[in-house]
Amino acid sequence: MTKEVKLVFLGGIGEIGKNMTALEYNDTIIVIDAGLSFPNSEEMPGIDYLIPDFNYLVQHKEKVKGFVLTHGHEDHIGALPYVVKDVVAPVYGSNLTIALLQHKLNEQQITGIETNIVTDRSVVNIGCFAVEFIRVTHSIAGSFAVSITTPKGVIFFTGDFKIDHTPIDGRRIDLARISEIGTSGILLMLQDSTNVERDGFSMSERNVGENLDQIFAQNQTKRLIVATFSSNIHRVQQIINCAIKYNRRIAFSGRSMETIAKIGAQIKELTYPQASIVDIDKISSIPGDTLCIITTGTQGEPESALSRMSLNEFKRVSIGSNDTIILSASTIPGNEKMIYKLINNLSRLGADVLYESLRAVHVSGHACREELKMMLALARPTYFIPVHGEYRHLKKHAELAEMMGVPKANIVIPEAGQIYGVSKSGIIKRELIQAGNIMLDGNQQENSEMLLRDRRTIAEDGILIVLVTLSQTGQSINTPIVIMRGLNLPDTLxxxxxxxxxxxxxxxDTSESDFMDAKVVVRKLVSKLLYTHSRRRVMVIPIVINV
Ligand SMILES: [Zn+2]
Ligand SMILES: [Zn+2]
Structure with a gap:
């Protein structure tokens, strides 16, 4: 009999993004989440998404029996359409999670993937694992913690969560069930570390609604434009409710916002009277004081409708002093510059811009310290692993768990690519596997590190093409031609x-067979000259033509 359950971290450790964890026992592997992350475009030019390197799953694909999705955020489901091209298995998730995934699969014309909708306290048997889905509150509807009964004990993933006692849909976090499972014994718990640096409790989503209501009341003569994350369906619902209360029609703007409005209504996670909705293309006839535009673009993404509005490049909406714009979202670290640019540009056009640091128009979807403590108190796990965080979050979270009575020796700060053996006798480091990023562009093409290096070289130092025409006997027929892009060399050079x-x-003497060599010679010669005279490592492309 196998002595332990293997726990394999493929992503989501040491970073917030691309969450993916596998559990393995004998001939069964289940995968918890399969998310993506968005790279820094300065560091990775031309790369749109990062997904976890899932080579381990490909190698053991006959063992993979199911994908278990905690919720529908991109950092939990975004990689799945890519993964299922190589590793096929049934997928389990809430109504909204599956609807969002299905939309992605349809867009990419991927068919034949079995999807299963699960509900609160559903138990699904996958190979030797029994997976129970437990309702939690988070910044997207249909979020679950998962409690997995393995042959070696219960492994409990909190998933992303906060403890919101007054959620918009009234579906509270199932603390009663979590406490029951805790009482019957949790061997290992893995908990969301995102907000471990924040003291106290997170605010309820309902608070945002109250603040939005005030802003709507104070701005009745203005046109209102509210930007938020499209996946935050409860936030979108609260904005809709305010608009209806203050007799405004609603226009959705941005591709993902239009998609969520449609999907949300189809599965009844979002409700609005159809008569209140107006197509964004037809808003010109509607007075500003009876209109509310709900849009994406809170992070200042250059392609978003809101960014284009801020530059007066969005044809349907021109911003002026009659506009109040609410950014109902947090600033994702790294996006500060783009967001401030957006706020500056919108303000310059005369609009009144309200954002998180001015008004409480956003609350976090992740548990703060007191909530993390409460979860630990209810679950009382024997072993603890902090996940969903950068290293500093994981370390702080490990200390918090120790404070809550988990012995230090029973807490592991995990590493991506590390396999751990989990059993009642401990969590033991086993083999290290290949882990890291697969870099995808917008067309889902894989990009290699070499390609990226070329792109950086061109971006930083430019490109130089040398065209040489040689006769049959290998003599240069006329003066070589030099073409430069992105660099400015002195004429003498x-x-x-x-x-x-x-x-x-x-x-x-260059004979015909040496033309390939001739290219190498030209590249070396020119690169050396450039480096000697300008200290730059420019990309040199030699073209040698034989006439
Ligand atoms: Zn997440
Ligand atoms: Zn999330």
């Missing part, structure tokens, strides 16, 4: 390059 290349072919 350009002449020096041309002369040196021409001279090389005058003095060297």
């Amino acid at each position: 350009v002449e020096n390059i041309k002369d040196s290349v021409a001279e090389h072919f005058l003095t060297t």
Whole structure:
């Protein structure tokens, strides 16, 4: 009999994003979440998404029996359409999670994936694992913690959560069930570390509604534009409710906002009278004081409708002093510059812009310290692993668990790519596997590190093309041509390059078979000249033509 359950971290450790964890026992692997992350475009030019390197799953694909999704955020489901191209297994998640996933699969024309909708306290048997879904509150509807009964004990994933006692849909976190499972014994708990640095309790989503209501009341003569994350369906619902209360029609703007409005209404997670909705293309006839535009673009994404509005490039909406704009979202670290640029530009056009640091128009979807403590108090796990955080979060969270009575020796700060053996006798480091990023562009094409290196070189130092025409006997026929992009060399250096290349072919006998070599020679010669005279490592592309 196998002595332990293998716990494999493929992503989501040491970072907030691309969550993916596998559990393995004998011939069964289940995968908890399969998310993506968004790279810093300066560090990774041309890369739109990062997904976890899931080579381990490909190697053991016959064992993979199910994908268990905690909720529908991109950092939990975004990689799945890509993964299921190689590793096929049934998918389990809430109504909204599956609807969002299905939309992605349809968009990418992926068919034949079995999806299963689960509800509160559903138990699904997958191989030797029994997976129970437990309702939690978070910034997207249909979020679950999962309690997995394994042959070695119960492993409890909190998933992303907060403890909101007054959620918009009235579906509170199932603390009673969590406490029951805790009483019957949790071997290992893995908990969301995102807000471990924040003291106290997170505010209820309902508070945002009250503040939005005030802003709507105070701005009745203005046109209102409210930006938020489209996946925060309860926030979208609260904005809709305010608009209806203050007799405004609603226009959805931005592709993902239009999608969520449609999907949300279909599965009844979002409710609004159809008569209140107006197409964004038809808003010109509607007076501003009876209109509310709900849009994406809270992070200042350059392609978003809101960014284009701020630059007066969005045809349907021109911003002016009659607009009040609410950014109902947090600032994702790293996006500060883009967001401030957006706020500056909107303000310059005369709009009144309200954002998190001015008014309480956003609350976090993740548990703060007191909530994390409460969860630990209810679950009382034997072993604890903090997840969903950068290293500093994981370390602080480990200390918090210790404070809550989990012995230090029973707490593991995990590493991506590390396999751990979990059993009643402990959590033991086993083999290290290949883990990291798969870099995808918008067309879901994989990009190699080499490609990225070329892109950075071109971006930083430019590109230089040298065109040489050689006769049959290998003589340079006319002066080599130099074409530059993204760099500005002095004329003397350009002449020096041309002369040196021409001279090389005058003095060297290049027979026909050596043309490939000729290219290498030109590249080396020119690169060396450039480095000697300008200290730059420019990308040199030699073109040698034989006439
Ligand atoms: Zn997350
Ligand atoms: Zn989330």
